[in-house]
Amino acid sequence: MALTPRHIQNMSEAASLEPHWGYADRAVPCTNDPGSCAYLDVVYSAHDRGMIYTGIFWLTIGGILFVWALARRIFPARTPSDDLLAAALSKSSPPESQQPPRRPTSTLTRLSRTLTTSFRQHLLPTTPLPLLFGRTTRLQLLILAVLVAYLTLWSFVGITYARWVTPIKGQPASVVNTRTSLGPWADRVGVLAYALTPLSVLLASRENVLSLLTGIPYTSFMFLHRWTGYVILVQSLLHTLGWVLVEAWLYQPQPKVWNAYAAQDYAIWGFVALGLLVILWVCSLQVVVRRLTGYEVFRKVHYVLAMVYIGALIGHWKQLQCFLVPGLVLWGVDRGVRLVRMGLLHYAGWQGGWGFKACEARAKVWRDGELGDVVRLDFEHVQRPWAVGQHFFLCFSEGSVWQSHPFTPLSLPAADAAGRVKHSYVFRAKGGETRKIAEVLVKKEETAGGKAATTPVILQGPYGENMVEDLTQDVNVLCVAGGTGITYVLPVLLRLVREKPNPGRRMELVWAVKRKQDLEWVEPEMEELRRLGAAHGLQIRAFVTAEALAVASKAVKVADEKGRAESDDESGSVQGAPSTGSDTEHRPDVTAVVDDFVGAVAQGPTRVFGSGPPGMVVDLRAAVAKNNSGGKVWRGEERFDVRLVCDDRLEW
Structure with missing residues (x-):
């Protein structure tokens, strides 16, 4: 009865004890x-x-x-299959040149879209x-x-x-x-x-x-x-x-x-719990994580301290x-x-035997002593294809089996006849475990005389949501990426260019990199986009921001079905080399990119997929919010219904 001395209850004179859930019993009557x-x-x-x-x-x-x-169950998001079903049930198939089907325009639908658009307009920008x-x-x-x-x-x-x-x-x-x-x-x-x-x-x-x-x-x-x-x-x-x-x-x-x-014991445990909570708070500060512990140490310490803290609360x-x-x-x-998920992924995926086996990934490294080496990993694994936008946690066993990092596959999730799905990842090794594995791969390449190195990888996942599930035929798509953020948006475009072309839809990719050689990270995928994107009217623009060249980057526009790329010097897409040596002056103006894209939309709403440095994501949120207008959407101007999906996994 920890409350007895504190509340001076006279237990010896009590007629009975009155129970109180979550508290000590009370002596009644009070004497x-x-x-x-x-x-x-x-x-x-x-x-x-x-x-x-x-x-x-x-x-x-x-x-x-x-x-x-319940609302998600009763009012599910419209999917591309709904458009296909509607076309199949129609009395006559629309001609190829006909515009894609429009979304329902009932009062309830208009009201819902108006409200969500207004919310984005005011609540999407970054906090002040x-x-x-x-x-x-x-x-x-x-x-x-x-x-x-x-x-x-x-x-x-x-x-x-x-x-x-x-x-x-x-x-x-x-x-x-x-x-x-x-x-x-x-x-x-x-x-x-x-x-x-x-x-x-x-x-x-x-x-x-x-x-x-x-x-x-x-x-x-x-x-x-x-x-x-x-x-x-x-x-x-x-x-x-x-x-x-x-x-x-x-x-x-x-x-x-x-x-x-x-x-008293309960008071001592209370002080212990408070001390642990203060330590948890200090260790979670960004300055402590960046300069002292690092993320992986912070995470492990956080787990241990949190569990001990809960134990101290029980003692209190x-x-x-x-x-x-x-x-x-x-x-x-x-x-x-x-x-369990990791075990099933690696046990069930091993052909020719039973037991746990890591995936053997082929690696290519681009050396960069200033910003950090860039690594590309490719491997095949027998598994169920994941959804576009989902990510995996990768553990590099040659570094440490106690650490894993989240990466979004840049490859399109599709299984071959044998059930193998290709995984491709690109990441920059700035420090910690990623830098360690990059150094291991570089040493392997040097030892092998320049031949491609391999490394075992353990997968956990997939995690996240399908970000193209409700990407219907009338939705225009703008992808904006910076650096290795290209891995987040590429699967979206690869998915769309492999589908039947949708007349009237606008599609564009804007990618900013530091150096011209960075374009090599995803060269096979970019070649596929150029080859298949012609029929979809896909426009690709690449910006090189930190290289002293006469012409640092040119927009590449898909010209025909054969994938022939043409320079578009008159369109304003060509970005010259930085004459002043300043990187920021020649990065793509995210606000202008979004404004120009939405302004050129003929019909239908717009989905913006973004990934890159934090500053780019902040600007992208502000630009998307500015282009949303609930009043205009209510009046039927669908192009002002602009939705953002960015790599912080927050979808609007």
């Missing part, structure tokens, strides 16, 4: 002085209401998820406080603000705020206890911190139930995971500060009361472990499912 009894009434009633409020909090989350999942919130969107910030406001409401309601001065047995009349509603309020904040713990774990899970229900990739929840942790830290600090003030100042005599309180107040055990279970299930 203390009237002030103490009134204070205990407030303590227990505030706690009981707080437990009800945590239930309402989780029911609210569950209700939102249920409605979201990047130093505090990073490069996240206004929508993420709005969701966080709603969550904080909701928690603040439940932190204060249902508590009677008063002050009671009570005598102390064996002490002079001048020595009294001052009891206030600070204690019940601090308990309420602590209960809410416990209730948030499983949500924080759920938001960080890779095998994410939230993604399954909402269709939102797990990476889009990382901002809320991080800030939920910050909210828990603030709640824990307020909870601790509240009871330190009560026990070290309001209760008398001092320091006797404080010394007795601080010596085991009556509330109903919130903590689910967090441990969710973490364990996430790790277990990852291992």
Whole structure:
């Protein structure tokens, strides 16, 4: 009965013990002085209401998820197969030159598209406080603000705020206890911190139930995971500060009361939990991750500290472990499912025997001492094809089996007659594990006299969502990439150019690289785009931003079905070499690219796929948001319905 000395309940005179879920039993009837009894009434009633409020909090989350999942089931996104089915059921097939079928224009459809377009226009740009919130969107910030406001409401309601001065047995009349509603309020904040713990774990899970229900990739929840942790830290600090003030100042005599309180096991575990939480926060700061620990060390330390922190919380107040055990279970299930999926992928894919076997990848390395070497990996693996836009975690066993990194395949997921699917990846080895494996591959090439090196790769995945599932025939496509971000957008275009051409659709690729040799990273895929893209009207523009050439980059426009590329010097697509030596002056103006593309759209909405440096993604969000207009979409101007899918996995 940890609350007995704190609340001076007289257990020996109690007629019975009154149970309270999540709290210590209460001795009834109360035989203390009237002030103490009134204070205990407030303590227990505030706690009981707080437990009800945590239930309402989780029911609210569950209700939102249920409605979201139900809406996805009742109103599924339109897919290309819907257009094919409509054409098949029509009485006469439309001629090839006919424009692609238009989307339904019912009032409900127009209203839905108008609202979503308006949301993008105002909530897609990056938050105005990047130093505090990073490069996240206004929508993420709005969701966080709603969550904080909701928690603040439940932190204060249902508590009677008063002050009671009570005598102390064996002490002079001048020595009294001052009891206030600070204690019940601090308990309420602590209960809410416990209730948030499983949500924080759920938001960080890779095998994410939230993604399954909402269709939102797990990476889009990382901002809320991080800030939920910050909210828990603030709640824990307020909870601790509240009871330190009560026990070290309001209760008398001092320091006797404080010394007795601080010596109790539950108080010690509380201080330990708070210390661990502060360490978790410090280790998660970007400056610490970049300059001291590195991401992989941070991740491992984060796992260990988080589990020890939850254990310390159970030691502090085991009556509330109903919130903590689910967090441990969710973490364990996430790790277990990852291992099972990885095992099935590598056991089932091994032909000619049974056992675990890594994929043997062929590697090519482009040396770059300034920015970091670039590595391309190619291999085939027997498996079910993944969806365009999904990514894998790759573990390079020649480096470390304890680390894996997420990469998006640039190859189109298609199985051959033997069930093999080709994997192709391009990544820049700036540091850490990727730099280590690049150095290993370079040494292998040197030892083999310049022959291509190989390295074993272990796959985990795929993760993420199908980003072309609802890419219907009337949607125009603009792909903007910077550097190795080309791997994110290439599968989209490879998928489209292998389909039947859609008259009236605009398709364009804009790719910025540092050097001309960087174009070699994906030369086979680019050649296929040029060869097949002619029939689709695909325009390809490449920009070389940091090479002192007379002409650093020229736009390549698909000219005919044979894939003959022509220079388009008069179109404004040719980008000259930087005469001043400044890279930024000759990078593609993302805003102008989006404006020009949308302005030239004849009909239908636009989907923008983007991947590249953070600054490019920020500019891309702003440009897409500017080109959205709910009012114009309501009036039937579909080209102002511009949707963004970028490599931070946040889809609009």
